[in-house]
Amino acid sequence: MRIATWNVNSVRSRIDRVEAFVARHDVDVLVLQETKARDDQWPLMGLQAMGYEVATHGLNQWNGVAVVSRVGLEDVEPGFPGMPGFGDPVAPEARAIGATCGGVRVWSLYVPNGRKVDDPHMTYKLEWLAALRTQATQWLADDPDAAVVLAGDWNVVPTDDDVWDIEQFRNSTHVTPAERAAFAAFIEAGYADLARPHTSGPGTFTYWDYYRQRFERNRGMRIDFLLGTPAVEQRVTGAFVDRDERAGTGASDHAPVIVDLR
DNA sequence: ATGGTCGTTTCACGA
Numbered sequence: 001m002r003i004a005t006w007n008v009n010s011v012r013s014r015i016d017r018v019e020a021f022v023a024r025h026d027v028d029v030l031v032l033q034e035t036k037a038r039d040d041q042w043p044l045m046g047l048q049a050m051g052y053e054v055a056t057h058g059l060n061q062w063n064g065v066a067v068v069s070r071v072g073l074e075d076v077e078p079g080f081p082g083m084p085g086f087g088d089p090v091a092p093e094a095r096a097i098g099a100t101c102g103g104v105r106v107w108s109l110y111v112p113n114g115r116k117v118d119d120p121h122m123t124y125k126l127e128w129l130a131a132l133r134t135q136a137t138q139w140l141a142d143d144p145d146a147a148v149v150l151a152g153d154w155n156v157v158p159t160d161d162d163v164w165d166i167e168q169f170r171n172s173t174h175v176t177p178a179e180r181a182a183f184a185a186f187i188e189a190g191y192a193d194l195a196r197p198h199t200s201g202p203g204t205f206t207y208w209d210y211y212r213q214r215f216e217r218n219r220g221m222r223i224d225f226l227l228g229t230p231a232v233e234q235r236v237t238g239a240f241v242d243r244d245e246r247a248g249t250g251a252s253d254h255a256p257v258i259v260d261l262r
Numbered sequence: 263a264t265g266g267t268c269g270t271t272t273c274a275c276g277a
Contacts, residue, residue, distance in 0.1 A: 009269065009277085010269055010270075013268095013270095060271085061271055062270080209267075210267040210269095212265085214266095252268095
């Protein structure tokens with residue numbers, strides 16, 4: 001089973017690329033972030049014609065997540081229990097959706113950006129990650145053999161090697177000790193970075209800013225991850241970043257990350 | 263410190 005995660009930065013402006021991507025790589029399950037489409041705006045028809053089911057969670061023009069699957073799509077759940085902002089009548093958030101696909105519980109996650117280190121959104125980001133970690137820990141406690149994948153745009157750079165120049169990020173979000181600790185807490189809880197063993201080495205990034213020719217110069221960041229429970233980790237046979245998807249006109253600022261399970 | 267480029271419900275703001 002081939003699972004991919006991709007921050008698509010508007011699914012409506014990039015649906016042709018999404019359809020070409022799943023066809024090119026024979027993807028079974030694709031989780032998307034920053035779809036920027038309400039549920040009623042989603043361009044479903046092409047994917048459905050290709051044999052995929054689609055579960056969307058979009059409340060406004062911001063955020064938005066989805067699960068696309070051709071190996072079943074059951075028990076769809078927008079948001080996770082205790083997720084900050086979920087169901088908020090003033091500022092509702094659409095940053096997580098879960099579904100069971102081919103026997104694996106898959107979550108599409110769009111972790112809050114944080115904006116600035118001293119911004120309230122940074123506190124929100126850390127609370128969001130802590131709430132998710134509480135759930136992730138519980139799922140594994142309930143069933144140590146659970147097959148769970150937490151995939152998406154984590155907006156965290158776990159190590160200095162995961163960014164093109166750490167000196168450029170001295171007072172920035174994504175690299176602070178608090179964010180790195182929040183990410184590491186998932187590893188400590190028993191979740192493994194599924195792609196890293198197969199996509200190692202400096203310069204392996206998943207995101208490049210649009211401006212200043214960051215992609216052409218490979219000045220990027222690794223912030224898109226698939227974390228898996230032990231039951232999933234032992235099934236991984238390979239992984240790669242589809243760097244080509246970031247090239248050319250009309251690309252998202254993120255590249256997809258693909259993981260293969262036996 | 264600023265600005266660069268994308269996206270959106272665009273003449274403003276988030277990433």
